[in-house]
Amino acid sequence: MSRFDEVTAVSPRNGGALALLGSRRFGPLFATQFLSAFNDNALKNALVLMIAYRAEAAGALSAGLLIPLAGGLFILPFFLCSASAGALADMSDKARLVRIIKLIEIAVMIVAAAAVIAGSAMLLLGLLFVMGIQAAFFGPIKYAILPDLLTPEELLLGNALVEAGTFLAILFGTIAGMLIATGNGEISVAALIVAVALAAWGVSLAIPPIRPAASPARFEWNFAAITARAIGQATERPAPFRAMLGISWFWLAGALYLSQFPTYVRFVLGSEEAVVTLFLAVFSVGVGAGSLLCNRLLRGRVSAGIVPWGMLGLALFSIDLCLASPNASAGAALTTIGGFLAQPASWRILADLFGIAASGGVFIVPLYTLLQTGSDEARRAQTIGANNIINAAAMVLSAVLTMALVAAGISVPGLFLLTGVASLGVAALFWRIAPSLAAGSPQFEARKA
Template sequence: MHKRISQTGQATRNDWAENTSKGGGFAAKGQRGPLELMYSRRFAPFFWTQFMGAFNDNVFKNALMLLIAFTASRQLGASSDVIINLAAGLFILPFFLFSATAGQIADKMEKSLLIRRIKMLEIAIMAVAGLAFYTGSTVLLLGLLFLMGSQSAFFGPVKYSIMPEHLKSEEIVGGNALVEMGTFIAILLGTLCGGVWIQLPNGTQTIGFVLVGVALIGWWASHKIPPTVVHSPNLTVRWNLVCETFRTIGHARRQRSVFQSILGISWFWLLGAAYLTQLPNFTKTVLMGDESVVTLLLTLFSIGVGIGSILCERLSDKKVELGLVPLGSLGLSLFGMDLFWACRLPQSQELLSLTRFLAVSGSWRVMMDVVMIGVFGGLYIVPLFAMIQTRTRPKERARMIAANNIVNALFMVLASVAGAVLIGVAGVSIPVFFLLLALANTAVGLYICWLVPEFAMRFLVWAITHTLYRFRHRDLDRIPETGPAVLVCNHVSYMDALLIIGACRRPVRFVIYEPIYRLFLLNFVFRAARAIPIASHRTNPKGLKNAFDEIAKALEKGEVVCIFPEGQLTRDGSLGIFKRGIERIVARNPVPVVPMALKGLWGSFFSHKNGHAMACLPRRFWSRVELVAGFPIDPVNVTANGLRERVLKLWHVNPKLKKEGAR
């Protein structure tokens, strides 16, 4: 943990020197694509461990469901529908019972060792499951399904809490993207293979050997996972399952942004469960397709989630970009609504095979809707998982993941209840049910953005920086990853702060001239980003003092503060004189200062090149803009004039930017 900045300058300088000398405070250079992680021991063994576990779960569940559907009802004297719903409940019940305890154990123990023990439990369960399949003991298989759910409940908190232990901050989003993609592919393959293998002549024996073999592969892969730091070795595990479940959820609720992310993730699983549960009947009764069409749509949905997850890493520029959450929610609603209109295909007197379905007018639109629901689902869920991982303390991260699993399970149960009530009791058609899901998703998305303005603010910033400009940045890894710092930058346009917000991995608090702070629309962004309005000494001396007090408080908390030392937008495109407020800041809080320069914004609609900014119609679109950071400066060497010289050197405009800026 980074030491809290003390009130003495010497202590702060020691912290800063230690950070820079060891390289601990700065992200590594040479950022790579997420697929590079698949060659790294820090990630690949864990990925294949969880992939094999998800695959095995679904082979087991689907083989059991088919066995129940065709033979078990005669053994147990109950309808297959009752037994299938009982089986689903037995698998999800452990997430309610054991997730809180699992989270405590995961925070207390070394995580790679815990994973190996959980995988050994899986081997034992699958060995007994192979015997149960061979003998056809449905009662034993149902009991084992409960144990499989229990094993998954204990693995869940470790699964997401271990990634931040091994991945760099710029790899967190990519790691989550690969895990989500892998999980959905494993679910798809497990579902398909379980259904095919159980129907082979010696299907029950085949399933038994596969389950044990895959469990052994996962156990072998788990031995390659590097060890982790134990953050809470003295944690006392409480075994009261009910009390700890409520305690875990209550603890998560105290961290508002994290709990809102948990609700957002749980809402996605509600949508996913609702869509996938109704998909077979939707295909059979609405699209008039056979089992091969169901398989196609499941495959397309899984591929869509995989594409969206990887695309999320690309669009977020390797940082936790919450702006993609509203974008994902919007896409889920739009394509969910379109699915309602697209599914009105020409009716057939018999179920259509895959080739005949593809030839039907409108079938490709349905398939596109299914793919895009998956794509936007990936964009929606990956940043939320990354947010939970990065905004929770390491010593309690697994318990936050456990709270997420509990709420996920609750929402999935609600999805089943909603489907049963609306479709089974109220008589709502499946297309109308899908429309209601899309409308409800719109309402939930708006509610979350109202409840947590940061989501809407980040979406607005992301949209602006990815539509108005061709924006790139360099050397932002020079900003300390932890601890306090002050960023100083030239001030060219009203978009400066938004561009910096969109580029920096860490949250940044801006010191904004009060008239700009109160501008329409920008005021919403600045308030959501907790910007600090500042006034001049002449107009509001008390407001000036309050601003410096707020800056000091932010730095004492270890936050990053950005100021524009010129105090106003440039009127002629040149770099103005830096005011000495920066010297006053570092005298009170000796923290590293990072110079930065924005290039290519002079002459844009939001600059003063043609008179007052925003006074005429825009003349430039898709402008090439760049943000570059310099090396951190020791606070003892900070002067206003010296900082101006450093920013001026960074501000050397390359020919392309200079040519575009002169238009």
């Protein structure tokens, strides 16, 4: 089968996002990645709440140790496995590989469901590492397969929908994980994660088969060597590598915001936990809205022209969020979500938060598309794998820098200000290099012609 035989005449100009979501070429892949992201975050949040509020689940170890450990265990496989995952995806039918990964996920979620019911945080920590391995192998596929399934005019919209869907899945999954705090919450979470895993595997069966991009080769178990080689190969092509660095800056800034929401809401705004969920909702919807706005502005064209403007928006809204923030609240009584929304100043904060997220969507979607089109077709998944390694490193760096700045006495609004000022420099850099990012791969340009 030809790699592009499955592409039909559906065009975003004729049907838009709904038509693409309803097509066999894209709909099953979108649903699979949405359900997978949902399950990852539902289980992670359930584990965090179990550790934080149930001393018997955590055992002798403190929540302050186990919660960061949970995040580290999930992200570690991205360093270890992303390069190998990309190489495997390039020499395999990516659709078949997705089905195998999702089938394994069912078994993992059945064991996780038993661990949730039993209240075993230690077993869930181990399973979180296994889930990280699955996510590391699935990550290169979901972006590398898009140019195989979509026409050049659909690729930007496809990336926008994937990005929007991912952040909405994070939101819904996080909320679903909170079920564990309700009556019989363990049963609800256990049943939900198994049902979603079954659904993800079921819809993955409809993803069209894709001819391997590269010749079969022996799978390398030396993860360190193949990771170093993947990073080295990524630096050989300036345009895709610069796109990777831009994507990594987005994740660095995004990780800072997401990690600081609870502290900001509790100690700066003096509000209850429901406002944290509201912040996450606004941020997720903002990224989705910005992603779709980017496709509308560019009208499906693969271009870097809008990228610097997206980063400029993120910078300015970050600076204004700092300026809009009140002095740290020392009051014992926490404001309810209704009380928070009743304050006019709160709407400026929410508008800034939405602007940051929407600008991030405008910034990141063209970069993912340029990364795909600027990569060698036979090594596209490996390039995406290298990008995932750099993204993971950026998120770790974000955590380290945040801890160092907080230890130095920088407030949360101060962190937002520093992020905004640094993003001004990133925007200026991308204005300078934007023309060099626009060059697509010869294979993609030939298809478009």
